[in-house]
Amino acid sequence: MERRPLTVTIVGAGSTRTPALIGSLVNYRERFPLKKLILFDIDKSRIDVQEDYIRLTMQKYCPDVELIFTDDEDKAYIGMDYAFVQMRVGGFEMRSHDEKIPLKYGLVGQETCGPGGFAYGMRSIKPMIHMVNKIREFAPDAWILNYTNPAAIVGLALSKVFPHDDKILNMCDQPYSMIKSFAKILEVDMYDIEPRYFGLNHFGWFTKLYNSKTGEDLLPKLKNYLLDHEFKPFNAEQRDQSWLDTYKNVNRMMEFFPEYLPNTYLQYYFFADDIAKASNPEFTRAEEAKRGREKQVLDICKQAREQGSLEGVPLLIGEVHGNMMVEVAESIAFDLKKVFVIMGVNKGRDIIPNMPEDAFVEVAGELSKDGAKLYPYGEIKTFYKGLMENQHAYEKLTVEACLESNYQKALEALTLNRAVTKPEKARAVLDDLMEVNKDYWNLK
C-alpha cells in the first residue's frame, strides 16, 4: 500500500508529552509520513513554550511538513486525517486535587482510579463530547485516536453518545508499556510478543504472551521469573519512585492471584488502604511528574528557544506513549493489522459473553483500515467476572451521573468503587470533589 502523507492534529498539544511524540513522528517519518501537523491546545501559553523546539526539530528532520500552532478549534481540524488526543481538562492543578482530596479521607489518591479518577472522568466527558462534535463538523471521516484519561470512563461515555461512530478509538499505553518490560525479561523483541488480555481499562490481566515467531506462550516462563525476581519497568517513562513501587506490587498481587499477570493499575483496588497510608499528601504523582518529566522537557524547550538552534539539545523520543500513538495510526492508515490491546464495547456480548453488552472492555485485537477488530476472548471466570462487573457498574453510573448531573448516581458509583466501598466516605469525598470541581461539573 502506498504511504500517502497525512495530516495529523494533536489535541492537547501543550502536554509536555508532545516533544517526545514529535520525536516518535520523526523516527517513524518513513513509515508514517506527514503532510501537515496541527498542534492545538486551548491554552496557547503551553504550546508557545514548546513551539521553537518543535519547529527546529521538524525543520531539521521533516522540512516539508507544514506546521500550524493554534488555540482556535475552528482551525484545528480542517483537512485532518488523524487526531491524536491527549487533553487534561483542568491541567496539573486539578490533577493535584484528584490525588490529594481522597487522601484526606484515607482513600487512594490516583488520577484514573478511585475518587480521583471519578473526578477527572467527570471533567473529561463533556469537553471530549464537544471535541468529537467539532471534529465531525470539519473532518467527518477522520480517525479520532483518544488517549485522554480516564480512558475507561471517557471511552464508555463516547460509546454511549456516539454509538455509530466507528472511527473513534480509545487506547491505553500501559499494556504496551508492560509488554516492553516483559520482552526485556524474556529476552525477546517486544514486537514479537502477541498478547492475549481481558479486562476493563486499567483493570485487566494478561493471559497469554505468544512469541509470534515460534508460537510459544511465554507467560508461564515470565510468571516463573516473577516468583523470585522483582518486576522492574523497562520504560524510561516509568522509573520514578512511585512507578518502581507500582511495578513491585505486581509481584505482590501475584502472591495472591497467580493465574494471570495483572495490569499495574489493579494495585489501587487490591491494596487501596496500604497505598493510601503510604502516600504523602503534600507530594503526590502530580508533583513528581512536574519536577521530573515536565521540568526536563521544559528545560530542553527553553534551551532551544534561547539559542535559536538545536545545538546540544537532545531529540526527545516517546519510547512508549509516542511510539505507540504513531504505531496505532500507522496500522490503521496502512492496513497493517497489527495486534494491540484495545478498548471497545462488548456489543452483542461478542467479546466476553458473560459480561454486560454495554461494558467497555479491553482485549487484544488488530488495527486495520477498517478500524479495531477486538478478538473475542470467551467467558471469564467468576472471580474476574465479579471484579469486572462491579467496576463496570461504577463506570456506567459515573457516566450517567455526569450526563444527567445526578448526585445520587455519583454516590452509588463511588460506593461501588473498590477503592472506596463505604457510603459515608463516598459522600464526604464526593462533596469535597464537587466543591473543588465547581467550574467543571455540578450534580443535583
Ligand code: NAD
Ligand atoms: P498535561 O496537563 O501536561 O497536558 C494536557 C494539555 O491538554 C494541556 O496543555 C491543557 O491545556 C490541554 N487541554 C485541556 N483541556 C483541553 C481541551 N478541552 N482541548 C484541548 N486541549 C485541552 O497532561 P499530560 O499529563 O501530558 O496528559 C495528557 C493526557 O493524556 C491526560 O488525559 C493523560 O491522562 C493522558 N495519557 C493517557 C495515556 C494512555 O495510556 N491512555 C498515557 C499518557 C497520558
Ligand code: G6P
Ligand atoms: C500510563 C497510563 C496512562 C497514564 C500514565 C500516567 O501511561 O497508561 O493512562 O496517564 O501512565 O503517567 P504519569 O507519568 O503522568 O503519571
Ligand code: MN
Ligand atoms: Mn492508561
